[in-house]
Amino acid sequence: MAIAKAERLMNLALCLLGTRRPLSKRELRESIEAYLEAGSDDSFNRMFERDKDDLRELGLVIETVENLDGEVGYLARRDSNRLPPVTIDAEEAAALGLAAKVWQQARLAGAASGALQKLRAAGLPEDVDPYEAHGALEPRIPAHEASFEPLMLACRDRRPVVFDYRKATAARPEQRHVEPWALECWRGHWYLAGWDRDRRAERVFRLSRITGKVRARAGKYTADVPDVVTVRETVASWAGEIADRTARIRLRTGAGYPLRAKAVSVRERGDGWDELEIPYGHGLDAWLVEFGPDVVVVEPAELRADVVDRLRAVAKG
Numbered sequence: 001m002a003i004a005k006a007e008r009l010m011n012l013a014l015c016l017l018g019t020r021r022p023l024s025k026r027e028l029r030e031s032i033e034a035y036l037e038a039g040s041d042d043s044f045n046r047m048f049e050r051d052k053d054d055l056r057e058l059g060l061v062i063e064t065v066e067n068l069d070g071e072v073g074y075l076a077r078r079d080s081n082r083l084p085p086v087t088i089d090a091e092e093a094a095a096l097g098l099a100a101k102v103w104q105q106a107r108l109a110g111a112a113s114g115a116l117q118k119l120r121a122a123g124l125p126e127d128v129d130p131y132e133a134h135g136a137l138e139p140r141i142p143a144h145e146a147s148f149e150p151l152m153l154a155c156r157d158r159r160p161v162v163f164d165y166r167k168a169t170a171a172r173p174e175q176r177h178v179e180p181w182a183l184e185c186w187r188g189h190w191y192l193a194g195w196d197r198d199r200r201a202e203r204v205f206r207l208s209r210i211t212g213k214v215r216a217r218a219g220k221y222t223a224d225v226p227d228v229v230t231v232r233e234t235v236a237s238w239a240g241e242i243a244d245r246t247a248r249i250r251l252r253t254g255a256g257y258p259l260r261a262k263a264v265s266v267r268e269r270g271d272g273w274d275e276l277e278i279p280y281g282h283g284l285d286a287w288l289v290e291f292g293p294d295v296v297v298v299e300p301a302e303l304r305a306d307v308v309d310r311l312r313a314v315a316k317g
Helices: 001-020 025-031 039-055 092-103 109-122 148-157 228-238 255-264 282-291 301-316
Strands: 063-066 073-074 161-165 176-188 189-196 200-205 209-217 243-252 264-269 272-279 295-299
Touching: 001 025, 001 039, 025 039, 025 073, 148 161, 148 176, 148 189, 148 209, 176 200, 176 228, 176 282, 189 228, 200 228, 243 255, 255 272, 282 301, 295 301
Parallel strands: none
Antiparallel strands: 063 073, 161 176, 161 209, 176 189, 189 200, 243 272, 243 295, 264 272
């Protein structure tokens, strides 16, 4: 269905860009096969209006012109839809090269390389090699989860999705109906931020806990999509990056260096354990569980209970 719509939009765009005079709805319907297959005039009109709006959202400038007989026609003038020449200096090319390197371990590696080749053809300076610039920097964002690509496409196309998700405290996964907003990477893990339709609230999902296939669903979003900054703050909060209080834990001597780096204070107990005060925000319980027997939560009580619940869930498998 998505491929058929993309082909229909492409054909409509080519018709509007290729004509020297405005084309009426009747002429456009006779020129595009998908419109000829529309069951009725009403069905065609709805399809055409949606396609026209979609092309305008993509940036195509479509003019509406009325002739002397009162008939409305449409065209997209080439001079109104021509992009300015691409000019990229050495620093910008280096930034693009680093961005492309980020995806070399992901399924977007081919797309990133192809984009750089197109930029080279469009005017990227010949004496600049984006891959060699600042070679000491080797950014990597691994994206090994099978759900990454379908979720990335769903975020881009604003398509609702359905997937099975297993919370850290749950023994079995449950189905979630989500309107995806954006993907963010925190502490080497990918998270999806979006609107959970069943809970009628924003939620963040760790991709490594998504089981099975991500299935796209038809229909429009029911909730407004926040701006990028708000989404990042949401992911940061759910991933435990934003803390409004502190927790006290015992950490085995010589272990848990990431926790020590976050500590507000560290006190040596002398019995093989150190006592740390660390920032406490949403998601800290999931992080502490990763350190297993090297961590004991002293307070607050609710954090201790959350960690115990997660450990029990892991033990049950």
